[in-house]
Amino acid sequence: MSPAIEERHETRDTDLGDEELRARLSRTWGSARGLIGILSTVDHKIIGIRYAVTAFVFLLAGGIMAIIMRLQLARPDSHLVDAELYNQLFTMHGTTMMFLFGVPVGEAFAVYLVPLMVGTRNIAFPRLNAFSYYVYLFGGLMLWGGFALSIRPDVGWFSYVPLANLNFTPGKGPDYWAQMITFTEVAALAVSVEIVVTVLKQRAPGMTLDRIPLFVWTMLVHSFIIIFAMPAIMLASSMLIMERLVGTQFFNPDAGGDPLLWQHLFWFFGHPEVYIIFLPGTAFVSAIVATFSRRPVFGYLPMVLSLIAIGFLSFGLWVHHMFVTGLPEIGAAFFTASSMAIAIPNGVQIFCWIATLWDGKPVLKTPLIFVLGFFFIFVAGGLSGVMLASVPIDTQVHDTYFVVAHFHYVLIGGTVFPLVAAVYYWFPKVTGRLMDERLGKWQFVLAFCGFNITFFPMHLLGLHGMPRRVYTYPAEMGWGGLNLLASAGALLFFASFLLMLYNMIASARSGALAGDNPWGADTLEWATSSPPQPQNFDRIPCVTSGSPLWDQGDDNVVVGGLKVDERELVVTSIREARPDIREESPAPSIWPFLAAFATAVAFIGSIYTPWAITWGSPVVAIVLVAWFWPKTIEENV
Amino acid sequence: MARSVIDVSGLPTYAFGSRVTPWWGTFSFCLLEGTGFALGIGGYLYLAVTNKDWAKDAVPLSLLWSALFTLVLVVSALPNFLIKRAATRESLRSVRLLLLIMSAVGLVLIGLRIMEFSALPVRWSDNAYGSFVWLLLGLHGVHVLTDVADTLVLTVLMFTRHGTGKRFSDAEDNAFYWYFVVLSWLPLYAVLYWLPRF
DSSP states (O other): OOHHHHHHHHOBGGGSOHHHHHHHHHHHHOOOOHHHHHHHOOOHHHHHHHHHHHHHHHHHHHHHHHHHHHHHHTSTTOOSSOHHHHHHHHHHHHHIIIIIIIHHHHHHHHHHHHHHHTTOSSOSSHHHHHHHHHHHHHHHHHHHHHHHTTOOOOSTTTTOTTTTSTTTSOSSHHHHHHHHHHHHHHHHHHHHHHHHHHHHHOOOTTOOGGGSOHHHHHHHHHHHHHHHHHHHHHHHHHHHHHHHHTOOOTTOGGGTOOHHHHHHHHHHHHHHHHHHHHHHHHHHHHHHHHHHHTSOOSOHHHHHHHHHHHHHHGGGOGGGGGGGGOOOHHHHHHHHHHHHHTHHHHHHHHHHHHHHHHHSOOOOOHHHHHHHHHHHHHHHHHHHHHHHTSHHHHHHHTTBHHHHHHHHHHHIIIIIHHHHHHHHHHHHHHHSBOOOHHHHHHHHHHHHHHHHHHHHHHHHHHHTTOBTTOSOOOGGGSOHHHHHHHHHHHHHHHHHHHHHHHHHHHHHHHOOBOOSOTTOOOSGGGGSOSSOOTTSOSSOBOOOSSSHHHHSTTOEEEEEOOBSSSOEEEEEOTTTOOEEEEEEOOOOOSHHHHHHHHHHHHHHHHHHOTHHHHHHHHHHHHHHHHHHSOSSGGGGO | OEEEEEEOTTSOSOOOGGGSHHHHHHHHHHHHHHHHHHHHHHHHHHHHHHOTTHHHHOOOOOSHHHHHHHHHHHHTHHHHHHHHHHHHTTOHHHHHHHHHHHHHHHHHHHHHHHHHHHHOSSOTTTOHHHHHHHHHHHHHHHHHHHHHHHHHHHHHHHTSTTOSTHHHHHHHHHHHHHHHHHHHHHHHHIIIIIGGGO
């Protein structure tokens, strides 16, 4: 090595002044321009934004499906869409909202924010992160591409057998559905592993376990739930596709199989899935409530313990989705009890947030207003959930609109309201500009009224006996009035999202400049510029408190001694976050994109012939070897 | 003004075991893949309990190939342990030699698994029992195949100029994953080969 190169490699952050350090780090950690550069980036912020934008596009698509269904149901005996298309619409709506929006949008925020909040320069395994995004994108494009080409799943978002078997549903719709599951679950599992490792090993020095922001704790528990829940659905969807493609007999009662096995595997994933979607919502709420109350969340320890309890309990509930399948009574009683038990840690969280607001000085900005909306709607959904946990009530209203009302209160109340709050809250960090407050408040009025006008009448419709998944109903049932009301509400609710979209676009162009910390928040993502530089932090912070930006004041203590011209980050010990290693973070690479592409071709091919896996695997393997093979000798040291 | 209070310039750039991030990545993947195995076994047992004709369907599998497979697999834990140790000591000669041995062992195991499949008395399409036998053997087979492919690539890598520094940590990590392949087989072996005999 020439002395010049050696010197370049040895420059440390302690050798440079602030401005030169920022410029050089930004070169080291930046992404290249051009198509190859765009597809090669491993910056968690760029990948996080891509995840979020893609998820919002799918939200819009799923929302349009919902609007078409509401228009159809607005009056009795309507023929706007026929039964076949209606089946496809509710299948695509549910599938898109759960798998292409609900799960990925939580990951989007985790991927963007967790590395910033723990004070590191990139997510762990950044190339895997890039790979996961492309796999998710290809999975979503495959499902919607199939839809455009009239290959449309129409057997519901949980694709029950025997309806989803080849005998009852020929064609490729359920196969596209099953492979889309594989795509999105591969992506979700990859992100979870990255988040777990980032939180455990890349926290800034001094961020001991009891100083981890609640947002980050929540995302850690969320990732563990994914790690233990998603394998169930991957196994199940692979079994379904094998049943349809090569004639296995897992679910065929005539050959020793059992259709209920599908339901068990699906709901072993499907109930934790509710918490997979809901927990990011609670992460947003914890961050926003603290900031706008001007005090840390009341009861840090009970909050963390509740999160962990929710994580465990979420795996003990799945059978309550199967109360009408003829289970032994003792089993049903157990799952009723566990379903009620999970209300306790959820309740603890709600009380802690309320106590925080009570004790603080709440500032009613748009993010907090949406969080207040969340309290109201989510608690209402939780209460109808406690009702449904009781077997007699569940048996009565099973597969009626009461259930539709319940889970929309939980999922939209628990996830989408906090999500909108989160968009308003972190938009200035991502873009450097604040969103418009006046439009935000109008959006809240539209969303809150629209949501309740849409979904509250569904409780009544369900109690009046209106079943789910019917494309129309006769006038003499007397359901017309409430349905019309619900449809009008749906239009209002949809309009609230269009208003948000407008606000985002307009504010990104000409919103008020935000500065580093517009809300006066306490966590580390606000300690850096808005938007953050590629390196996140010019100097890695040292953490001495659970609310570093409030408690550490102007005493900016940092880590020194990292190389400036290499992608070095600090790996710390799990419990006490003591600095242990200067690990090199992988550089941008096109191979993750190519690996995702090869994987996608193999997966899609396998819908048509099992040989696609045989021929596709060596190609994927070759690409993976190219991905991992060291490109320079320096990478080894 | 930033005040540097911790100097990390003297810290190492790689280490071994649970100190490094790849170890935790591998550990997490073991957790999720282990969950997959557990659920697969759960599904098998579920049908064994609920299906009253299960005993008729569950033809016991031949013990020959699986016994050889299990024996070689369990014994392979020894060279695997030695690789971990040699890698931690950064002894290039030993790591190269042991990786060659593990590659050979891996190829033998793949051969034995192929023999096993060709000797199975049921097809995946015969009944649900057959489907599960193929699924579970296949699922584990994919793990064997993946780690053997990884071992082969790593062996080649250690014979190039890259066989230094951090790559010892990779070799250790690969050995860690092999333990998972060994351990996850044992419950599968018990369920697939011995349960139908009782």
